[in-house]
Amino acid sequence: EDKVVQSPLSLVVHEGDTVTLNCSYEVTNFRSLLWYKQEKKAPTFLFMLTSSGIEKKSGRLSSILDKKELFSILNITATQTGDSAVYLCAPAAGGTSYGKLTFGQGTILTVHP
Template sequence: EDKVVQSPLSLVVHEGDTVTLNCSYEVTNFRSLLWYKQEKKAPTFLFMLTSSGIEKKSGRLSSILDKKELFSILNITATQTGDSAVYLCAVEGIGSGTYKYIFGTGTRLKVLA
């Protein structure tokens, strides 16, 4: 059974702290791993990772994938209150006739001023 597990489930930090969010997975015919940020409604896309060891970076956010150990991390440096959100990890794997996207439980991050 395809599975995506995120940790921690929730996290409270102060502005300026650095956080690391974890995502481990088991999926049939892995194609990619995606990170999303969800503040109120629909998730917004952050990164897609397909290759091990290649860091994706966008401002203070970065992410890396380890396909041997089946996990990914999302790092946020110098956190701001605007980073408060639920961070979702999803894995793209084979489904019936196409690829499907399995999400983890999410990590709820709260950044205090």
């Protein structure tokens, strides 16, 4: 069965801090890994990673995938209170799991002013 573990489960920081969120996975027929930010209801798409070692960046957020060690990290630099949310990672697989994203339990990030 596919497995996704995110760590830490929760994190409390102050504005300006840098945070690193971890996602490890065991997925058969891995295709890619997606990161989402969920504030109230709709998860908002952040990144899709398919290749190892290639960093994707969007403003203060960046992410990288290691397909050999089966993990991904999401970095947020110079955090702001608006970054407070649940961050979800979701590997996508092929085979019988084709089309399905398996979500981790999420990391709850709280940024204090």
